[in-house]
Amino acid sequence: MNLLSNEELTARLRQVGERRYHDKHPYHVRMHEGKLSQEQVRAWVANRFYYQKNIPVKDAIILSKLPTREERRRWIQRIVDHDGTTGNEGGIEAWIRLGEAVGIPREEMLDERHVLPAVRFAVDAYVNFCRNRPWLEAVASSLTELFAPGLISQRMAVFEQLYPWIQPDGLEYFRARLHQAPRDADHGLELVLRECENRRDQDRCIAALQFKCEVLWSLLDALSLAYPDTEKSR
Numbered sequence: 001m002n003l004l005s006n007e008e009l010t011a012r013l014r015q016v017g018e019r020r021y022h023d024k025h026p027y028h029v030r031m032h033e034g035k036l037s038q039e040q041v042r043a044w045v046a047n048r049f050y051y052q053k054n055i056p057v058k059d060a061i062i063l064s065k066l067p068t069r070e071e072r073r074r075w076i077q078r079i080v081d082h083d084g085t086t087g088n089e090g091g092i093e094a095w096i097r098l099g100e101a102v103g104i105p106r107e108e109m110l111d112e113r114h115v116l117p118a119v120r121f122a123v124d125a126y127v128n129f130c131r132n133r134p135w136l137e138a139v140a141s142s143l144t145e146l147f148a149p150g151l152i153s154q155r156m157a158v159f160e161q162l163y164p165w166i167q168p169d170g171l172e173y174f175r176a177r178l179h180q181a182p183r184d185a186d187h188g189l190e191l192v193l194r195e196c197e198n199r200r201d202q203d204r205c206i207a208a209l210q211f212k213c214e215v216l217w218s219l220l221d222a223l224s225l226a227y228p229d230t231e232k233s234r
C-alpha cells in the first residue's frame with residue numbers, strides 16, 4: 001500500500017470524525033436540540049468529569065514518551081491547561097464550576113458517585129491505550145480535538161439559548177477550549193504528519209482516532225442506557 005500524502009492522510013483522519021465523532025450520537029444530538037431533561041444534562045456533566053480528570057493523566061503518559069525536549073515543552077501546556085497553575089485555576093476546576101452551574105454540588109462531582117461503570121471502563125481504556133501503544137498512536141488518538149472547537153462553540157450557544165436554567169458563568173470551561181483545542185490539534189496533526197514513516201504507521205494513526213471516537217461514543221451509550229428519554233423530555 002502506498003504512503004498517503006499529507007493531504008490524503010489529513011482527509012482520512014477528518015473522515016473518521018465525519019463518520020464517528022460523538023456529535024452524531026443520539027444523546028448528543030438531543031442535547032443540541034435542547035431536548036435533554038435537567039437530569040440528563042447533569043448526568044452528562046458528572047460523567048464527563050471522569051473524562052476531564054483523566055485527560056492530564058494521559059497527557060503526562062504521552063509527555064513521558066515524547067522523544068525531544070521541544071515536543072515535551074509544547075505538550076506540557078495541555079497538563080497546565082487542565083490542572084491549572086498559579087493565577088489560572090485550570091480546566092478541571094472550570095468543569096467543577098460547570099457542574100455547580102447545572103446543580104451538581106462540588107463534593108458530588110469529586111466523589112464520582114454519578115460516574116457510570118461503563119464510562120469508567122471507556123475512559124480507563126483511553127488512558128491505557130496511551131500507556132500501552134507507541135506514542136505516535138497516543139498522539140493520533142487525541143486528534144478528536146480537530147473536531148471539538150466547532151462543536152464546543154455550538155454547545156455554548158445551545159446551553160445559553162435552550163437551557164436557560166444553566167448559570168452562564170458555568171460556561172467558562174468551553175470558552176477556554178475554543179483557543180486551546182485548535183492549538184492542541186495543530187500540534188498533534190503536525191506530529192502525526194511528520195512522524196509517520198510508512199503506510200502501516202499511517203493506518204495505525206487512523207485506527208487510533210477511530211478507537212478514540214469509540215471511547216467518546218461509549219460514554220454516551222452508557223448515559224443513554226442509564227438516563228433514557230422520559231415522556232417529559234421527549
Ligand SMILES: O=C(O)c1cc(C(=O)O)c2c(n1)C(=O)C(=O)c1cc(C(=O)O)[nH]c1-2
Pocket residue numbers: 055141142143144145147148151152177216
Ligand atoms: O466537549 C467536547 O466535545 C470535547 C471533546 C474532546 C474530544 O474530542 O476528545 C475533548 C474535549 N471536549 C475537551 O474539553 C478536552 O479537553 C479534550 C482533550 C482531549 C484529548 O483527547 O486530549 N479531547 C478533548
